[in-house]
Amino acid sequence: MPFKRSLMRYAHSAGHTHCCYTADGERIITSGSDGDIRIWQGIDDDDPNSECIGEFVLCIAHYGDRLLASTDLNTVQAYTYPERNRDGTEFTFTAPVTTIKVDSKFIAAGSEDTVIKVVPVDKSEEFFELTGHEGPILKIDTSPKGLLASSSGDGTIRIWDLKERKEIKVIKGFETASSFYNAKTFVTPSFEPTKGSHLAYVQGKQVQVLETVNWSKTVTLKDDKISSNYTVCSFSPCGKYIAAGTQTAEISVWEVRSGDVIKGETKASEAHRITALDWNPANNGEFAYTDNTGQLGTIIDCYNIDENILEIGIDENGSVDNDVDFGDIQFDKDDEDNENCISLERLKNETLGLAKSDDDDLLERKSNRSDSVAEVRIPNTSTAMQSAFQSSSTPAHLEHRYMVWNNVGIVKAHTDGDESTIGVEFHDASVHHDIHISNYLNHTMAALSSSVLALACDTPSKLVCIALSAGSREWSISLPDCEEIIAIGASEKLVAIATDVNNLRVFSVMGTQRELICLPGPVVAVAGHGDSIMAAFHAGSPINGYQNISIMLMQAIGLSVRCREFRIGLTPCTKLTWLGFSDRGSPVCNDTMGTVRMYNLKGNYWTIVCDMNKHIKNASDTFFIVDVSEHNQIVRAILCRGGAYPMTTPKPLVTELPMQIPLCDMESDKSELEESLLRNASLLIDNSEANLREIAIKLFAIACRSENEVRAKELVEMIASPNLLSIAIKYANKLGRIHLSAKLTELLPQMEEQEQLKEKRCNEIEMEAINLLQSSPMNASLMLAQKDKSSSLTIAPKPILSSQGKRNPFKRGGGGAAKLISNPLSHLTDKAIGFNDSQSQGSESLNGLHPLENDETINNENIENESQNLVSTTTPPKFMDWYKEHKEELQSQNPDAIAAELTKIAMRQFKALQSATKSIKRRAEDDEGAANKLTKYN
Template sequence: MKIDSKPLRYAHAEGHTDVCYTEDGRHIITCGHDGDVRIWLDIEDDDPNSHCVGESALAVCFKDNRLYVATDNHAVQAYTFPAFDKDGIISRFTAPITQITSKPKIEALGCTSENMEAKICSLEGGAPIFVMSEHKGPVLSMAICPHMKYACTASGDGTLRVWDIDTQKIVKEISCVPKINTFYSAKVLCRMDFEPSEGKYLAYPSNREIIILSCENFNQRMTFTHSTIKCAMSQCLFSPCGQYLSGSTVAGQIAVWEVDSGTCMGIIEHPTSHNVSAMAWNPKGNGVLVYCDVAGQLGMLVNCYGRDSSKSGETESEDVEMVDKDDDNDEILDNLIEHYESDDDNAISLEKIKNETLGLVEKDDSRPPSRVVDHTPINEPVQAPFQPSSTPIHLEHRYMCWNDVGIVRCHTAENGESSIDVEFHDSNLHHGIHLNNYLNHTMASLSATVLALACPTPSKLVCISLVGSSKEWSVSMPDTEEIVCLAATTDVVACATDARFLRLFTPLGTQRQVLSLAGAPVALAGRGARLAAAYGAGGRLWLDAVCARSGRVRSWAVALSEGARLSWLGCGAAGPVSADSAGRVRGLREATGAWLPLADTAAHRRGDSDSWFIVSVCEGTQKVRAILCRGSSYPVTVPKPIVTELPLQIPLCELDTEKGQYEEQLVRWANTSPDVDVKTARETALKLFALACRSEIEQRALELMELLRDDRLLPLAAKYASRLGRMHLAEKLSNLAETWERESDNLNVAQNLHTQGLDSQDSNDITNSEQNLNASLIIPQKTTKKKTENDTPIKPVPIKSSPGGARNPFRRQPDSTKAVQSPLSLTERTLVEVHAADDKTENDDPLKPQVGEAFVDWFSRNKTLLEEQHSELTPSELTRHCVRTFKSLQTKSNDNSQKRKLDDVVDDPPVTNAPKQSKLSAFAFSKKN
């Protein structure tokens, strides 16, 4: 029999309203924002008894012929029934009480409050039995196991917690609650419930479905949802027999499922789409369900068990009473069932009749269980589909899309009329667009070339071209398909349907391709000709990277935080980027198939109930563009929120130290930025090398240079090491350069095209890659080459020499024995040499000194050639000969150019660390004495 809905009745003033039944099921009790408690004989009672308990009453509960009400003075007040006299205060809180709950088999009350506390109290008052005070937000709801073994709470900090009452510890935490900072702003109350007979299962709402957990290990066993449910579930409630489960949404939809088979008995739409604030089953077990909404109205559903409630109520009540009293008959029935065997398929099973009617469960472990539950959901999506950077459909004013191109808003009036506004960040790209939403579009995607809109039923794709004459085109889906995800880029328009098809179109409407997804689609995102499609399969979330031009598809499993769900999906310059409900932003590197954590938006929250609404991730600027939502999950449309830029940060260790910060910068630039600033990267690398040198960890410094593998940075690192007096490290760095040169000569030309600068041991594995991998693990080779070609040599401005070529006696001589003030206080000349280009000027003589080159640099550069030319000389003789040669070449260069350099040439080879003085400065000192 179909579920029937009674007409709504006015019960209380607009605001949060609660409802419950008396234990005999004869009276309905409600309380509301007006402070009244009303006792109804039935929903058709035109004159209910009304009692004022204060300015407001948020919660009511009936237990053992007493009524417990949450009054405006933050106390749980007990009243006698039906006289309604005050009968003591059970407990007090420092903030409004949000719920009072109990079970028929327990002698206690569960109370929750906005002061971030939940209590299990005795019915007679006094000290509470158990206080749960580890919440970081207002406690919205609570449920207690029938055996007083477990309790469950949901709070505004976004977490559902399961507590062990005996040990008073948390045994399970689940992130499924929208974060809020006050009970009055909560739309999703997350009212959960334990199975009433044995407490084997715990049901709680999560997004658009209800999840069943086993109380043995609190693993997921079943999932209940329906295709007509379009918004988040707010609460769920088991029937008194435990065979049926009801759930309500924030838009007023109420659904009833049969637990054993998972069959949906029916879904009732609220006439005014108001949020349901409370539900209660009739204890008679007649399939009657009453509910209240936030408008203060009282409603009733009948025939929820699939049969006439008016005929089954008294019969079932009498059967329950008779079986409870006749224990001997129950034993006789058990013996008959145990020893009776029948081959007749039409034979009547007493066990089946008893369990279906009474909801009884076998206690003998030797016999098979009477209730068989399918614990593995079949064809259920891991996550409901959503549009990235959009807000829920049920909102009157919502964002359909917000990205780097513009904003698409949808406004729904009270009469049901809807309109769509499109605002572009760059007004030169296109003017604003206003559309009447005749087709009830619920999805939108915006790019620089096209605006794509889609509606679910009847499913239709409508696109408006933003290039040229702004032509509009549309495509209707087949009757059996419905669009659930949509994405538009400059080169392609894609939509995913519930038939697990990915349909690709050109921006002007040509159908390009149809692909089959391996699971139920969850989200779509794109950039240029590349698409990222997230879908659920096998209990996991997967991602397909699709090239619209070639049709090539590659799949990866999506990395998510524990208990989190995918909340945003995008395509960056380096690959797909995702964000989960825990605030973690990750980027996929398609070359390696690894997810790299890029940022943690939760670390930038100002309160526990705040959240970040991600708009885009820009890897070029190393920023995450997001909107701070205070006490909610979504931003408001009026006033227009401000977009904040959050920095990308790889979660390396010890980020509060200089070493950790430099390492994080180098790793992040190598993995995220498509156009690295080589100047800044080399400065950071040199500072990290200086820290290792000053910390007397030469092996780490050498390892860093091997990791960087930058030919232009290596000579400067060797010079810095020699200035610190670490000659052994400088010699190793010089040998490292020679090793790199020999390795590059041994590689053939074909391998150099794919693996230039990589170690030879990895060349065979990397040659199969379609793109050049970085020779440096920190500074990308491809970007370095580009920067090197465009860099302009930065040289000191030469100073005109004085007549006769006299040297500057006032120039400060370099003192190699003087300690460096800071490992990071590099000279200006050092930074200039870091960014100097390798462009070689025309020089017929390879031994000719370069502009500003000192003897040590010149000797190191030409050491191999000089040893070959003068192989008969000893090292000391060769050094003296090279000094004379260098001086003559430098003098010749000065005579030709009539200019002198800033660096003064030392007269003797640098044998010791003592500084050398020019002759003129030494003479002036002697004459003064």
């Protein structure tokens, strides 16, 4: 019976189109250059289910209840079927994925980057790569024997042993192609599906069939009716037939054993190149095909289905052929399900009442378990855990690579045979001159800051640091034998290394061991800034493609350490590619989707500040992040064309990408202003308050022009700035919005109240900081030491003045004594309570080590005594000394006050005493000045 050809119908827009059947053979799935996936009930379905998953889809595959598709993001994305919900990412490549193949054991995919990736279906092992092709992968197929055949644009077919993961055969002599889109033929290797005994592929106007035992040619299939070269071919599910399509949409079908051509409609109404061909797995003699114009067609009645069934395992006499291989299913001669046979074992058990044997129970349990597994399929949720990496570095296996590239400089490693060197280039020559050293320890990791260059290697696990601010002084330290360094980070004050036993070891720049912190999980990356160290680690196993990563942020203050932990935000089914700080100290991360996120330390949340994919033109291009400037609102990165890492020569250019929060409808002026408003409010930007007022006025004007007074009032309430309110009232009056102006005027008392509450809250925070410093054991000991030091200086005898006119270091107004006074807690309390250096410098004359002159002008003796014992009014440790001295007196005066209230009372009295002291000093200076004038006058 000749095969029949259906009419071609539109499936997708013009371009490469692919098709496949579902596992049950009831539906056809197609994909095309329009980025859509369509599911057809049949060739006559006028309303297929459609889903857009990207810009283009080159290939698809279906198995079980999963659908695999190549995306424009160079990934193989999994979806549930038929719901088409995301179900993880199977593979990620550096170029578009061109072919996917799934069998009972393996999932394989090939890409334009010449790499083939394979993973077991049950995910019992991690994926592995097959490399060796020198051109884009065109098509792949797998064999029941554990073989994989791949055709490439380099003009070869390569046969791989998946168990040994190596190449075993190369077939040459095919047309070459520099790109998948330029390939005129896909060669399309196809294994015989039942036993894998033969391999077929197209070559010109022929289809060659090889034996897989010795790779000798078995038969060459030809069809005299065709006029162009074949592009694709495929074995039927029964392995008896082969179908092939040509560059002009001609179809040929052969019976393999005899080599005869099956008669049918070979010619097509339109001559377009066939891009895909897939047999129906129901083994009904039907297959579907697509061409490069987005058309879909089917071929039916290629063979008689009844004839095919009879030849499976029945001989001429009607008995079952005992030599048929039924795989793992073995049949017992005395099967209990056979009612026409007599089983002696069953008669014994029934007569003697014997129980079933353990083997029977085991078989029954296995049967029940198999039935349950067949009914309910547990979705595969395993995902590979991301390994540790160094931010802004290229892979360690490269001969010439970047060990780190950041805002300070570039550290490059060069390997030439047995010689290995490391070169450091600084962006600012004032920081340090360039460095060139031999890499005799084979360092693979580096971290660079303005004060230190840190180098590390995993084996032997040793840390070597060069202190740039101390004349390039070098120090090193070796780790215990049980630990290996897997990540390193450095800041201006600290150096941190993470080990394989989840330890985070922190050192000072000069080599003092500061901390040993146990991380809750395997480390992913480490970064440093100022007195802070940030470590990313796995908080649990990945689930459904989601990496379960958390961040530990450590801040070293004196001898104390404060840590906080928070989860990291990543795009679904992506990995972390960069971790670091902005120039203002905000944590920043980037994932494989090119989404840059910044952590708001005040609000404790992540926000997207840049989508780097919007700045690339080709899907295979990526950005290599170098630095993030929160001050200038830019992301400095290197554009990598067709790859993920920059080349060392020539030196690439750094691109500045502007930060932009991806709000909705960014084409409108309103959304642009809202984005700028949100960015100025959430990021640490100079003059942010002035910018907020300016942007808010523009948004207020847009709302007024849009006749939306409610939104205008809402905006003013949200900003809650008295200055903005006054400007908004004037603008509303100018536009004649009297009703809006009246409503805004009513908000003035409310905003004043909010300002008062805000000021009160600031005072409470100040008190909390004071209590925190007071309650700290470290600070208490330091304060006690400072007090002892002050007491010792007070009782020391005055130096003998010489007659030679030497400078008196204790003379009032001299700079020597003021500089000798040190405050060991100034670097803590200035930040915690809000005092600045100018205030401290302006009030040095009130220090207890410098008694006030002209004490006879003071009328109140008690105030005089208090002022002599008073410490600096602007330095919190001095207040604490005064508070410690008068604490018992304050407690007796206020017996019912708690600790916080007692501190507030003490602060009020201290400030009153401060004001009195200043006024007394001012009067004394005035009296002294008047006396001097009077003396001159006389």
